[in-house]
Amino acid sequence: MGGPSAEREVSLRSGAAVSAGLRRAGWRVCDVDVRGPDFVLEPDTAVAFLALHGTFGEDGTLQRLLEERGVAYTGCGVQASHDCFDKAISKRIFEAAGVPSARYEVLAASGPRRVTLPLPVVVKAACQGSSVGVAIVRDAGALDAALADAFRYGEQAVVEEFIAGREFTVGILGETPLPVVEVRPKTGVYDYASKYTKGATEYEVPARLLEATTREMQEVALKAFRAAGCRDYSRVDFLLSQGDERPCVLEINTLPGMTETSLLPKAAAAAGIGFEELCSRMVTMALERRVRNV
Known part of the structure; x- marks a missing residue:
C-alpha cells in the first residue's frame, strides 16, 4: 500500500480497507507501506496484494520488481499494467482491437x-x-496551460475529443463483467475532488440502462480487458454519448480503488460478492498462478 506517487493517500486508504477485509476473511496479513523499490516483505510471503495506485504501483514497475523477487502478486502482469497506465499506448491498443474510444492525438513535450x-x-x-x-x-x-500542466507529469500528453454524455464503469472479475455502475458527479465533471470528496458524487448500481445497452457495455469492457492482456480483475471506464448512446471506453484501471465504497467493490456487491469475498478471490487467483508458476 502507499507508494511514492501522487495517489499515495488514496492508495493507503485502499490498502487499509483490503487489509481489514482479508483479516476478517481469515487470512494472515502483513501491511507494507511501500515508499520505493527497497520495500521489505516477510520471508514467507505467499502473495503480495497490490493496493498502490498511480506511478510505480500501477505502471508495471512494482510488478516487475516482484517478479524479479519471485513473489506472486494480485492483478495484471508487467506488460498489461504498463500498457494500460500509459494512455497513449492503451489508445493504440483499443484502436487496433476495434474497441470504441474517442478520437485522439498524442503530443510530446519536446515537439510542437x-x-x-x-x-x-x-x-x-x-x-x-x-x-x-x-x-x-x-x-x-x-489550451497552452492545460498542456503545460499535463507535461508536468511526463513527456507525453493525450488530447481527446470531448464527448458529452453519462459516465459509467464496468468491473471485470476473472473473465466476468460485473454490473454496470453509473457515476454522477454533482459538479458535472468526475475530477479528483469528485472522486475522493465524500458526497461529491452519486453512484447507481446496477445502472438504469436498456438491457441491450448494458450487455453491449459489458461486452466492450471484456473486449478491452482481453485486448490489453489483462488478468484477474480491472475496471473499464466509459462514456455513453448523448443522442446515439454509443459506449466509448475512456481507460482501463488495472489496480482500481479498493475501499469498501470504491466502484469495483460496489459492482461486486451488486453481483452478490461481499468485500471480504472479493479480496479473497483476488488473492486466490494469484495463489493459483503461483502454483502453476505463471
Missing part, C-alpha cells in the same frame, strides 16, 4: 504543441491516474 481536433477537447497526462493532469479545454486560450 499543435492540436488539430476541434474544441472542446480533453487534455490528459499520458501516465497518471485519478484525473491527475486532466483538463477539459473549451477555449483556445486555455
Whole structure:
C-alpha cells in the first residue's frame, strides 16, 4: 500500500480497507507501506496484494520488481499494467482491437504543441491516474496551460475529443463483467475532488440502462480487458454519448480503488460478492498462478 506517487493517500486508504477485509476473511496479513523499490516483505510471503495506485504501483514497475523477487502478486502482469497506465499506448491498443474510444492525438513535450481536433477537447497526462493532469479545454486560450500542466507529469500528453454524455464503469472479475455502475458527479465533471470528496458524487448500481445497452457495455469492457492482456480483475471506464448512446471506453484501471465504497467493490456487491469475498478471490487467483508458476 502507499507508494511514492501522487495517489499515495488514496492508495493507503485502499490498502487499509483490503487489509481489514482479508483479516476478517481469515487470512494472515502483513501491511507494507511501500515508499520505493527497497520495500521489505516477510520471508514467507505467499502473495503480495497490490493496493498502490498511480506511478510505480500501477505502471508495471512494482510488478516487475516482484517478479524479479519471485513473489506472486494480485492483478495484471508487467506488460498489461504498463500498457494500460500509459494512455497513449492503451489508445493504440483499443484502436487496433476495434474497441470504441474517442478520437485522439498524442503530443510530446519536446515537439510542437499543435492540436488539430476541434474544441472542446480533453487534455490528459499520458501516465497518471485519478484525473491527475486532466483538463477539459473549451477555449483556445486555455489550451497552452492545460498542456503545460499535463507535461508536468511526463513527456507525453493525450488530447481527446470531448464527448458529452453519462459516465459509467464496468468491473471485470476473472473473465466476468460485473454490473454496470453509473457515476454522477454533482459538479458535472468526475475530477479528483469528485472522486475522493465524500458526497461529491452519486453512484447507481446496477445502472438504469436498456438491457441491450448494458450487455453491449459489458461486452466492450471484456473486449478491452482481453485486448490489453489483462488478468484477474480491472475496471473499464466509459462514456455513453448523448443522442446515439454509443459506449466509448475512456481507460482501463488495472489496480482500481479498493475501499469498501470504491466502484469495483460496489459492482461486486451488486453481483452478490461481499468485500471480504472479493479480496479473497483476488488473492486466490494469484495463489493459483503461483502454483502453476505463471
